[in-house]
Amino acid sequence: MQSELQSIQTAVTALEDAYQAVFEVAYIGMTADQIDVVIEQQLASHGAKLPEKRATNTPFVVAADGLAPKLRINRVPLERDKLWAMDTSVHVDGCWADLGRYAWFGSLPQHIGEAHDRLLARQELIAHAIRPGMGMDEIYKVIPPGPGFEIHRIGSEPHLMPFCGDVIPAVIEKMDQSVAQGLVYETGQVICIELWAGMVGGIEDMYRVEADGVARISSSQRCIREIKVDD
Numbered sequence: 001m002q003s004e005l006q007s008i009q010t011a012v013t014a015l016e017d018a019y020q021a022v023f024e025v026a027y028i029g030m031t032a033d034q035i036d037v038v039i040e041q042q043l044a045s046h047g048a049k050l051p052e053k054r055a056t057n058t059p060f061v062v063a064a065d066g067l068a069p070k071l072r073i074n075r076v077p078l079e080r081d082k083l084w085a086m087d088t089s090v091h092v093d094g095c096w097a098d099l100g101r102y103a104w105f106g107s108l109p110q111h112i113g114e115a116h117d118r119l120l121a122r123q124e125l126i127a128h129a130i131r132p133g134m135g136m137d138e139i140y141k142v143i144p145p146g147p148g149f150e151i152h153r154i155g156s157e158p159h160l161m162p163f164c165g166d167v168i169p170a171v172i173e174k175m176d177q178s179v180a181q182g183l184v185y186e187t188g189q190v191i192c193i194e195l196w197a198g199m200v201g202g203i204e205d206m207y208r209v210e211a212d213g214v215a216r217i218s219s220s221q222r223c224i225r226e227i228k229v230d231d
Helices: 004-025 032-044 110-129 136-141 169-181
Strands: 084-092 095-105 149-154 160-164 190-196 202-210 213-216 225-227
Touching (some): 004 084, 004 202, 032 084, 084 202, 095 149, 095 190, 110 149, 110 190, 110 202, 110 213
Antiparallel strands (some): 149 160, 190 202
């Protein structure tokens, strides 16, 4: 039997491989059900599973309203000239992985690519602010204003101790509570850091809390994938 950390790492690898498999075969008009088949086949090869309650926000096309995917479900066929994403959770031996990756058919508009690069930099800034034993009230003070973010612990439960910024209203109360109480992360815990910035997409990665900070354990390409299409 694997340790919790080993099972989490297996789940991370399974999910990254599943996303990569989708990106390799994706085409304009591909449906969510067709993508599900690719994901499930790849996950099965790693012994990983989707949650019993289907993750109905994967895949999703970023809509013009820019609403966060948690507030909008749109498993529509993939479209040209629109940002789209893979974002779901999977588990191995009851231990979870949760990642988000984005893609674009053809050449990505420069302004979207540059804005997404800034989002990746903000994710790393947030990660570098986290220290074991440091209260969320202290962590939050050193993170500059910007796109909303969510930090949650992950392990044997998919979303334990969630904290969130101002983009996803459903969990603002929990974020306020965590800051007020100075809740902390401890060495050895695994966390997700997720950001959402509307029309330029988002990012979600997993990190392990270590003595001197956090280390990212998800390793797949974080920038928006450009998928070749025939003109």
